[in-house]
Amino acid sequence: MSSCFQIAAEMKSALLEDRIADLSMVFLRNGAYPPDLAWDPAPGHFEDGRLGQLCDYWQTKANGAPAAFWKAIDPTELRFILGYVMLLDVLDGGADFRYRLYGSLIAERFGRDVTGKTVRDFGDAEYIVNFFLATYQAVTEARRPLLSTHYPRPESQTASWSRLILPLVDETGAISRLLVGQIPGEWRPRAPGTNPPAF
Template sequence: MDCEFQIAAEMRSALLEDRVCDVEAVFLQNGAYPPDLVWDPEVEQIEDSRLRQLRDYWRAKAGGAPAAPEHMIDPAEMRFILGYVMLLEVLEAGSDFRYRLYGSLIAERFGRDVTGQTVRQFGDSEYIVNFFLATYQAVSTTRRPLLSVHYPRPGSQTASWSRLILPLSDGRGTVSRLLVGQIPGEWRPRPPGATPTAF
């Protein structure tokens, strides 16, 4: 196993086994507040109206199936959240994920556009990259939507990130892509001399 992403494998197992405390421990060890995690979120559990609308859109396209067919997803129908949408391609049975679309407003807050890159290329073995990889792997495996709200460390200029991860399937019923809505929280002033960071 790739030692650099061992933490991702451990968090993925924790997510699949509902061992939330193990995921929380990784955040606490890195000086960050533990994330809020909700499988199969109901509307009232999703604070942001755009994410609620995205969930309803995905459910309508899924028609009761565990994953919505990827060919049914039309960006023109998602104007309500454009700029805050990511589309990830599943690579090597979920070993990695490529950003086919990285919302312009996410890129603006993050400070760069990672379209075309993979999650593993996104950064190094930072805990948050491992967390992203673990959540995407868990959703691909379970075919269940996951709502994640995490709170970056104090040095970050973003107070929180809310992500709704939704599975999409190909013609064979395999989870081939992930539709992700990601909404940043409030801006925080950057401490003098601190390196800009969003996560």
């Protein structure tokens, strides 16, 4: 296992074992604030009501089960969060994840559309790619919703990104996809002549 993938595995373990201080150190070493994290988020955790509504929608489709059936998700019922939804395919049991759908408004804020790419091919700062991979792997393994808000480095144009990650099962009962709502925070104008990362 390469050092990059080992870091993701360590971050996943920290998430599953609620060792948030260990995960936070990765962000601090990279000049970013530690993320806010909540398993099974309650209504009071959502700063943006659209993520709370998405969580309610998923819970309704799950009908008391640990995860909703992926075919029960109807895109026409997600108009309230249109443009801020991602759908990821779980590859090789969670070794990687492919962006089947990458919301148009997320792509607009991020500066590129990564539909069809995998998380490992995301092409951003290594620490944040590892964080994305770790959160998706943790949700796949735990079969629980996870709400995360991370705060990009000061040179980023986006002050924060809030993501609600929801597991979806297939006919075999395996977690085969993830439904993700992602909402950007405050916009920070970019200084002339600079092109900083979005994350």
